[in-house]
Amino acid sequence: MAAGPTPPAFAWAYNPELEPYPYDPEKAKALIAEAGADGAELTFYVTEGGSGMLDPVAMGTAIQADLQAVGLKVKIETYEWNTFLGEVNPGLEGKADMAEMAWMTNDPDTLPFLALRTEAWPDKGGFNSGYYSNPKVDALLEEARVSTDQAKRASLYKEMQAIVQEDAPWVFVANWKQNAVTSDKVEGFALQPSFFLLLDGVTKN
Numbered sequence: 001m002a003a004g005p006t007p008p009a010f011a012w013a014y015n016p017e018l019e020p021y022p023y024d025p026e027k028a029k030a031l032i033a034e035a036g037a038d039g040a041e042l043t044f045y046v047t048e049g050g051s052g053m054l055d056p057v058a059m060g061t062a063i064q065a066d067l068q069a070v071g072l073k074v075k076i077e078t079y080e081w082n083t084f085l086g087e088v089n090p091g092l093e094g095k096a097d098m099a100e101m102a103w104m105t106n107d108p109d110t111l112p113f114l115a116l117r118t119e120a121w122p123d124k125g126g127f128n129s130g131y132y133s134n135p136k137v138d139a140l141l142e143e144a145r146v147s148t149d150q151a152k153r154a155s156l157y158k159e160m161q162a163i164v165q166e167d168a169p170w171v172f173v174a175n176w177k178q179n180a181v182t183s184d185k186v187e188g189f190a191l192q193p194s195f196f197l198l199l200d201g202v203t204k205n
Contacts (some may be wrong), residue, residue, distance in 0.1 A: 002172035004161040005110045009193035013108040015158040028070040040071045045099035050081035052104035060100050091122035108157045132169035
């Protein structure tokens with residue numbers, strides 16, 4: 001299960017102190033009642049498939065069932081991948097309440113900068129489709145991108161993850177894992193979370 005916007009594959013920047021959101025339907029019901037949202041009707045955009053998506057229809061249906069179990073009425077609208085992006089990337093406001101999304105790599109230098117900053121709102125050219133905004137997160141991301149001190153960058157990104165998890169603009173579900181077939185004739189090869197093939201130090205017997 002995922003606990004935040006940066007996966008453990010990026011070990012240098014990952015915050016291991018974060019725990020995944022607990023499964024607690026009773027607490028969910030209490031929070032919904034407190035917000036006066038009992039029986040709220042939600043539109044949920046789901047894609048049929050696409051780059052990095054993890055069985056999106058089945059996952060979307062499971063999410064719908066969990067939400068309906070705590071009293072929310074969820075209508076799924078399913079789209080082909082390119083149509084889905086055309087609906088989600090310009091922003092969800094006025095169209096849907098939530099959307100399912102996955103990324104092939106959650107590089108801390110890239111994804112949060114493109115999808116969590118205030119300056120990444122759709123009308124500003126970014127992919128912050130839910131219009132999340134937290135000035136502290138903005139400042140941490142800006143500083144981490146320009147710092148040349150890797151230890152400081154790691155600290156900034158870990159702090160960012162803790163704030164984003166607390167704010168919960170996204171519900172973190174799972175981390176994508178790569179699989180590969182290798183040969184004992186090749187030595188020194190390792191999969192990279194960035195999906196780059198780094199072949200320095202790789203030898204063939």
